[in-house]
Amino acid sequence: MKLNIDFINGNTNKSLIKMFIPLLMAMTLTMIYSMVDSLWVGNMLGEHGLSALTACTAIVLIMSSLSMGMGNGISVMIAQMIGAKDKKGISGGSATIITLSAVLSVLGCIIAEILVTPVLTLMGTPAVIMAEASMYLKIYLVGNVALFIYVQFTSIFRAFGDSVFQMIGMIIPALFNAIADPFMIKAYGLKGAAIATIVSEILCLVFAIFYHMKKRYFSFDFHEMSLKHVTTMMKLCIPTSIQAVMPAVSSAVMISFIAPFGTVAMAGFGVARNIEYLMFMPTTAMCMAVTSIVGQCSGAGRYDRAKDYLKSAVIFGAIMIAAISAVVIIFSGNLTAVFGQEEEIAQVVREYFRILSIGYVLYMITSCLQGYLTGIGRPEKAMLILIVYYIIIRIPAAMILKNVFGLGGVWMAFLVSHVVSIVFAFIIYTGEIRNSEKSQAAEGRLHSC
Secondary structure (H helix, E strand, O other): OOOOOOOOOOOHHHHHHHHHHHHHHHHHHHHHHHHHHHHHHHHHHHHHHHHHHHHHHHHHHHHHHHHHHHHHHHHHHHHHHHHOOOHHHHHHHHHHHHHHHHHHHHHHHHHHHHHHHHHHHHOOOOHHHHHHHHHHHHHHHHHHHHHHHHHHHHHHHHHOOOOHHHHHHHHHHHHHHHHHHHHHHHHHOHHHHHHHHHHHHHHHHHHHHHHHHHHOOOOOOHHHOOHHHHHHHHHHHHHHHHHHHHHHHHHHHHHHHHHHHOHHHHHHHHHHHHHHHHHHHHHHHHHHHHHHHHHHHHHOOOHHHHHHHHHHHHHHHHHHHHHHHHHHHHHHHHHHHHHOOOHHHHHHHHHHHHHHOOHHHHHHHHHHHHHHHHHOOOHHHHHHHHHHHHHHHHHHHHHHHHHHHOHHHHHHHHHHHHHHHHHHHHHHHHHHHHHHHHHHHHHHHHHHO
């Protein structure tokens, strides 16, 4: 079986870095890809256009998060088969994954198209930008079908230790979007940005198909598709999809809290969220790396190696994100000008990052713990951490604090959720380790008898 990285026998730190760096580059390109629309829209269409785009952000994030969350579960499923050297399972499982992904993506697109306007209304989108926001989303969702299937290809490749594809796969669409956006926006306004995004997402899927034909890590055996594969896929993917969508759902609720403070607050939050990708992308990349690596280690029964990778990821990730956070916090106000926004919006952005501060380091550590839990086949526990993080703590905290501190109170709710979640994550992780040690001890006693 051809592997790009051997996580079981390779050096822990080197293997982690070799997996993480391409994923970080892929996430950076994804960040650029996501920010391009905001940069061009902000500079060419002004505050009104940027506010309309910001109103769509949460729903766009929900759709992309669903595909990435499902991808994390798929990566664990295939990685565990690789660790167990189950070649037949890989062929049948891969066929099941791509077939089911195609069906789910089309159904998801149809449902989302119907719900666009009601959801935007529920989020409190101002009437002055409703028409443009609704139009942008209805166009964007068509391309999301191709993006969804593309992400599942990247997840399978990642299980084999190939994170380079995800990096290369984003270069062409990122460049296309950056070049096409200004022409399309000038010709069609906000609608043009959505059309350029659709084309770039189709390019992603086409590249994935050609890459698979060249590398041939696995084969599709549609005769080996089975209900067992579907069950395993759903068991892993439902919790990981819920995990991934929690930030976007929370963001949608947060926007409903921010909207009453006006378009300046909305535009400021939009700028802050785009800059925030600088912290979220390395964290997402590290979580994805840990998930795939631990999945392969657990499939081989090497939980000792899995814990070594977790330790390395936490140390390396925390140091890296602390450095990035410091730079962003210092220069966040200046970065606002890149989006064509004035000083009033820059003040909103500065306050946002000043309050959140240490929260990004805590989020990195929490994400590493979630990656470990998902990798060992306990995605429901990682999901529970995020439910506490984004729903049980953040939303009530925002409801209370905004009434006391205004817009700054919403930002404080973000920080509170970071602090509570890392404590809860350590409790869950410690309990899992304790249960694992008890099971291993029991097995040892059984074998000795």
